[in-house]
Amino acid sequence: MTASVREPQQDRSRATRERLLSATVDLLATRGWAATTVARVAEEAGVSRGAAQHHFPTRESLFTAVIEEMYESMTTEAGEALADVPAGSDRIAVVVDQAIAIYTGKPFKAALQVWSAAASDDALGDVIRPLELKLGRAAHKFVVAGLDPDGTRPQAHRLAQITLDLARGFGLADTLTDDSKRRAGVAAAWVEQLKTALG
Amino acid sequence: MTASVREPQQDRSRATRERLLSATVDLLATRGWAATTVARVAEEAGVSRGAAQHHFPTRESLFTAVIEEMYESMTTEAGEALADVPAGSDRIAVVVDQAIAIYTGKPFKAALQVWSAAASDDALGDVIRPLELKLGRAAHKFVVAGLDPDGTRPQAHRLAQITLDLARGFGLADTLTDDSKRRAGVAAAWVEQLKTALG
Structure with a gap:
C-alpha cells in the first residue's frame, strides 16, 4: 500500500501517458497517419486535451x-x-x-x-x-x-x-x-x- | 504527317493527361500522399490548373x-x-x-x-x-x-x-x-x- 500512496500522482501520470500511447497506436493502425492528431488521441484515450498537451506538446513529440x-x-x-x-x-x-x-x-x-x-x-x-x-x-x-x-x-x-x-x-x-x-x-x-x- | 495534323487536339489532350499522371507518381514517391494534390500536380506537370481539373475534377479521380x-x-x-x-x-x-x-x-x-x-x-x-x-x-x-x-x-x-x-x-x-x-x-x-x- 505504501508505494501506491506515496507516488499516486506519478503513477497517474504514467498511466495517462500509457493510455495516450496506446490510443495513438490504435488510431494509426485503423484511421491512418492524417487522422492521428493529439486532439483525436486525447479523445480516444479519454484524457483531457490539456493533459494530453502536457505530455505531448506537439504532434512530433507524440x-x-x-x-x-x-x-x-x-x-x-x-x-x-x-x-x-x-x-x-x-x-x-x-x-x-x-x-x-x-x-x-x-x-x-x-x-x-x-x-x-x-x-x-x-x-x-x-x-x-x-x-x-x-x-x-x-x-x-x-x-x-x-x-x-x-x-x-x-x-x-x-x-x-x-x-x-x-x-x-x-x-x-x-x-x-x-x-x-x-x-x-x-x-x-x-x-x-x-x-x-x-x- | 496526316494523322498528327488530323488529331492534334486529341494528341495534346492525351499528352497532358500523361504528364499529369507522371507528375502524380513523382510527387507520391518523393513528397508523399498528403502533398499530392491536384493543384501541386498541375504545377509540377507544367499544366494550368483549369486543364488539370478538366482531366481530373477531384483528387479521387486523379x-x-x-x-x-x-x-x-x-x-x-x-x-x-x-x-x-x-x-x-x-x-x-x-x-x-x-x-x-x-x-x-x-x-x-x-x-x-x-x-x-x-x-x-x-x-x-x-x-x-x-x-x-x-x-x-x-x-x-x-x-x-x-x-x-x-x-x-x-x-x-x-x-x-x-x-x-x-x-x-x-x-x-x-x-x-x-x-x-x-x-x-x-x-x-x-x-x-x-x-x-x-x-
Missing part, C-alpha cells in the same frame, strides 16, 4: 514517443519469444511463426503508417531509422538463434534474413485484405525449405 | 487513374520481362532480379503511399484491391513461367509466391534507406535456395 515504445515492445517481444521456442522438430515452424507475428500485428500496421509518412519527411525519417535498425537487429538475432541454437550452421544468418524480409512482405500484403490463409501456405513452404537447408 | 495506370504498366512490364529471360543457368537469377525490380522502383514507392492511405480509406481500398490482385496474378504468372519454363516442377508455384513476398519485403525495406547492398546478398542466397529446390 510520434517520437510512440515510435520508440512501439519498436521497444516489438524488440522485447522478439527477445522474449526466443525463450519460448521449443527444442526439436517444431522449432523452425515456431520461429517462422513468431517472425511473421512481428510484422503482421497491430504495432506493425501502425508502424507502416509512420514509415510511409517518413518517406517524405526527413526529420521523421531521422527518428525512425535508428529504431528500425535496432528492431531489425533484435529480430535477426532472435531468428538466427531459433534456426541455429548450437551455432553450427553458418547458413542460418542468410536464411534468417530471408525469413524476415519474407515476413515484412507478408505484413504489407496483409494491410488491405486479410491475407492469413494464403500466407499460411507460403509460410509452410518456407519452413520446408528451411528444414532442408539446415539439414 | 488517384484512381494513376493507380490504374501504375498497375497496368507494372503488369505489362512483368509480362514483357518474361520474353527477355535467357535460357540456361542464369535464368533463375534474372527472374528473381526482375521480381525485385517490380517492388523496388519508383512506381512501387508511389503505390506504397496509396496503399498506406487506403488502409484507413475504404473507398480507396475498394479501388485498389482488384488492381492489386491483378498485378499479383501477373507477377506470379511471370515468376512461375521463369522458374519452371517446361511446366514440370509443381513446387515452382509456392517458390514463386515466396519470391514475390520476399520482393515486397525488400521494397518496404528500401523506403527509408538505400537497401540495395544488403538486398543483393539476401537475393543471391535466395537464388541458391531456388536452384537447389528446383533441382
